Amino acid sequence: MRWFDILRLRWRSLTRRTRVERELDRELTFHLDQEAEVYRQAGMSPAEARHAAERRLGGIAQIREECRDMRRTSYIENFARDAHYAVRTLGRNPGFAAAIVLTLALSIGANSAIFSVIDGVLLRPLPYPKADRIVRIFFRSKSFAKFPVNPFDLRDMRARNQAFGCLAGMTRADRQLSGAGEPQRLSSFAVTAGYFRVLGIAPALGREFNTQDELPGNGNVVILSDRLWRTRFTADPNIVGRKITLDAAPFTVAGVMPPNLQHPGNDYHSVADGDTVDVWTPFTYQGDASFRGSHYMEAIARLKDGVAMGRAQADLDAMLEQLALEHPDSTKGWRAWTVPLYDETVGSSRRLLLVLLGAAGLVLLIACSNAANLLLARATSRQREIAVRAALGAGRSRLVRQMLAESLLISLLGGGLGAAFAFGGVRALQALLPAGFPRASSIHVDAVMFTFTLAIALGTGMLFGLAPALQAARADLQQSLREGGRGSTAGARQQWLRSALVIGEVALACMLLTGAGLMLRSFVNLMRTDPGFRGERVLTAAVSLPQATYPKRAVMWPFYNRLGQLLNDIPGVRVAGMGSDLPWTGYDENFGGFAIEGRQPPPNAEFHARYHVADANYFQALGVPLLRGRFFDAHDTSGSRAVMVINRTMARAYWGTDDAAGGRVAFVDNPKDEDWVTVVGVVGDIKDHPSSASAAPAMWWPVQQMPFGFSNMSLVVRAVGDPARLSGQIRAAVHHMDPNLAVADVRLMNEVAGASFSSPRFALFLAALFATLAGTLAAIGIYGVISYSVGQRTHEFGLRVALGAKPWDVLRHVMEQGVRLAAAGIVIGLGSALLLGRVLSALLYGVSAADPVTFTSVALAAIAVAALSCYIPARRATGADPMTALRSE
């Protein structure tokens, strides 16, 4: 192959020698000739004259190089040459190159993947015109930090405010579509007039709702989503004005929204933002406008141009004060709270994503210091080569550029591979994202991500290449050349730099390990916490009764009663019950201001509790334990004594004991004897979410005594065997009762519960991934430095052994060196983790950000890994043969 190489080099030197280069040579030759001529005429011999002229001119190679620099094209030429050279040097050391490229690619890929999630979720504007002017409005009081609004208060705010161009409310009101095909449950919202104007999006066909539609009797109009219009109504262009059947009643289509309209998100019976809403119906104002105790409207508004948030807030506050004077019974005590829609949408996920980006950034820093360290080590062994190049006229900046070309090449390769990793990573992240993660639908792999990848690839290349490049170019020419063949020992300065890099790496890795450890601890805590129910072998489903066919409780009661019996008759069902909602699906209806016999609420507060209904078997089907008294039974009917079951938190909070059975609660003012509801049982607590700090007071009415119509019911079926097999029979039971009913959300209770763990699981998974990567990189870093230093000191170890040192002494000596570096890193890393703990604390559950167990474990693990990484090179050091060492001199 040699002749081939020679041929190739010749060919290159021929083609590379451009016309410009030749001209420069001719120019310089002419100069030398002229100068020599002068000296010759002064009496020198031709040879002497030539020498004198050359001395006078200076180093031809240097002049050539400088002239090349003056021509700007030299940068490109040089870069091409440097890159080519870099490829060759790396190719000579494929293992070394692959190691750096791979570690960089992994960390760049991680950063790019997280970045594209952040870009989609945090950076992209919400998909509405002038989205930054849209705000959500909540109520807050002493007892409730964030609460929905009462519709009548909302109507008054809409009429009186000065700050908003448009203010509207929405509330979840699912509908059932019947007609052609199987009845279908539609996700639906009742919205007030102006709702779509707040979003800034007009219907593609037809019109938006107006205040006329809000009047009782006018509400049977509907706006369809583009998707429903296309899938169920064959995109009929004349749909406006047609009648469709919702909840067994005729509704006139008023309009169709444009495609890809995204739901802005809501709290109460939430549809996640970006999810599909199928239809919107007008919110109907009926009932007594002076009673304003019930809060279920979610307010959203668009600020007028030029109105600041602060002014809007002040405007609302003033208005609420006025409303409180007008309705002292119900509106008093509430204050308004405006939140930009963007903050409301992404607020909860921002911290998690930024923490993850931070972690990915730390991994990248570690990979950088690793690469820098390996390059430094190599630069040292290449000192002689560099010295020769310098002696041949390479300027310092030229050498730095040459070295940088190499690191840039590495980082670009890493970036390219990293982009591929990121591409897969984004897919994986999307699959892993917790259920209901805001704006998950707007995460894409796109040009922005690739630009970001390129940018960090170039950035890291500069970062890890600059130190070794400067170091190498600083090398003392004469000394390097004089040291000749003997591998030159690293100068103290260089050793210091490399040690600092390793300490930094270990410190960063410790920070990540601590973060991951804390997340692991809190995840274990979460999993270990008693959920308050037994989710195994439980199937759940949702049924909702249309208002038209089930207008009153008197019709619902027999339906629920009979359905309960049918479900329990299904073979393979251990016990089946129903209730208004399921555990861990967010917070439910809350009722405030009831009376408790013989007790007074604390000053400035009121008795309040989550309220639900449940039938006789609901608690057993879910596996909720009974602490005192009894569950409901078949005798608790509309004709019998009014009873309720409460949870332990409510019993303790309002009765001061678990044993609250026999206590009485009234929901009307000045209760007569028959108005009192008796507590017959106390059950275990279930929190709103597994990560909620504590359970809230909660109470249940029996289904057969529900004080008003609950038309949505969750079925809970505990199976003897595999619950999934029962879904067909559950559907059949419902359809046996009423073939027009939809059975929705058929899910295993474990899935429901699992979904609420998905956010901490997501965080833990990524944190563990990054920490593992960081730990591995840091171990490689320690290994690299120690094994390099052992290689450099083979001679010294040989001498030591020759002078009588035991292998153990050498081993200990080397191990000490590595462990000392690691220890410094660990101290710095744990210290920084302690300082940064506050960032994490919001993501933790049941563990302090300064958890001593985690910190100790990380320290021990890090020491162990460090010792392990030193052990191999240390073993090699003990094997130093005194004879070889001496001979190599």
Next chain:
Amino acid sequence: MSKPSDLIQGTLDLLILRTVSLEPMHGWAVARRIQQVSADALQVTQGALYPALHRLEQQGWLKAEWRATETGREAKFYALTRAGRTQLEKELAQWERLSNAVGMVIRMA
């Protein structure tokens, strides 16, 4: 041999532009001329001359062409461009101001 610091930084450009402004010249002649006119007081670093010529050419202040000298050999002749003339005037004015100022300080101090 003289070091670049013998010439005040930046004056080499001025000297080259001024020298070439009389007539197109090749590099060696430029060096000779500067030396002769300054009565050998200014030793132009020949090694620094060519990069400077190339830079000025790159900046568009000089243009170069190959043509025969009196002896018949081909040489690269540099001539001032229009932009170069403007630049020369600017640098000359600057130099005047500076040297006047320095002279004044030296006399008055």
